[in-house]
Amino acid sequence: MPVKNADGESKALSKILFIEDDPLFRESTKELLEGEGFFVKEADSKNKAIEIGFEELFDLYLVDINLPEGSGTSFLREIRSFGDKKPVIMLTSHTSPKVAVECLEAGCDDFVRKGCDPEELIARIKSKLASGRNENNIPLKNRSEEHTSELQSRSAISY
Numbered sequence: 001m002p003v004k005n006a007d008g009e010s011k012a013l014s015k016i017l018f019i020e021d022d023p024l025f026r027e028s029t030k031e032l033l034e035g036e037g038f039f040v041k042e043a044d045s046k047n048k049a050i051e052i053g054f055e056e057l058f059d060l061y062l063v064d065i066n067l068p069e070g071s072g073t074s075f076l077r078e079i080r081s082f083g084d085k086k087p088v089i090m091l092t093s094h095t096s097p098k099v100a101v102e103c104l105e106a107g108c109d110d111f112v113r114k115g116c117d118p119e120e121l122i123a124r125i126k127s128k129l130a131s132g133r134n135e136n137n138i139p140l141k142n143r144s145e146e147h148t149s150e151l152q153s154r155s156a157i158s159y
Contacts, residue, residue, distance in 0.1 A: 013039040014129050017058040019049040019075065020091070021067055025114065029062075029121075036122050046070035053079060058086060060129055063108075065092040065099065073106045080107045087128035 016033060020026040021044050030040045041056065043049035045068040049061075061079070063072040076088050089110045090103040100111045109131075110124050 013037060014059045015039045015041070015057065016060050016062055016125070017041050017043060017049060017052060017056075018062045019043045019046070019067060019072065020062075020064045021045060022064070032118050032122070033062075033125070038125070044068070046072070046075045049075055050078060053084075060086060060125060061088045062125070063088060063090050065090055065094065065103065073103055073108075076103070076106045076108055087131065089124060089128060 014037075016038050018026065018030060018033070018040050020029065020042070023044070026042055026044070030042060033040045041052060041058070043052055047069045049063075049067075061076075063075055065072040067075065072090055072092075076090070079086075079088075087109040088107070089112055090108045091112055091114055092099055092103075093114045095113070103111050109128050112121055112124060
């Protein structure tokens with residue numbers, strides 16, 4: 001989705017999938033992100049997020065840890081199993097360092113506590129988007145098919 005910047009040049013919006021089950025927090029954060037020029041698609045559960053990810057491309061995932069139908073870390077592990085290397089920032093209201101360690105071990109790129117300064121969240125998002133991990137612009141659906149084909153070829157018996 002190109003937009004014009006202040007110099008009149010076309011610039012593509014970064015696309016974020018925001019996965020959060022709290023409607024009030026989801027809406028206020030979405031408004032913040034859109035106010036900063038991001039395109040934001042919302043999901044309120046892990047399963048809805050996977051469904052959306054199978055159909056659309058995103059530049060970054062912003063994921064709550066506690067979700068209906070599975071945790072944010074289970075979402076993270078699932079997309080990583082499909083080869084998705086896009087940046088993932090986990091959100092939580094937990095204060096335990098153990099939760100942060102679990103998220104980082106699962107493959108998240110950053111960890112932010114809910115209630116942090118909005119400028120900090122925006123800075124972290126911009127930093128991850130600039131980090132260059134956006135190399136696989138293939139919807140999860142296609143990556144899933146490639147992953148399945150690869151697994152089938154590995155398990156094929158040849159004589």
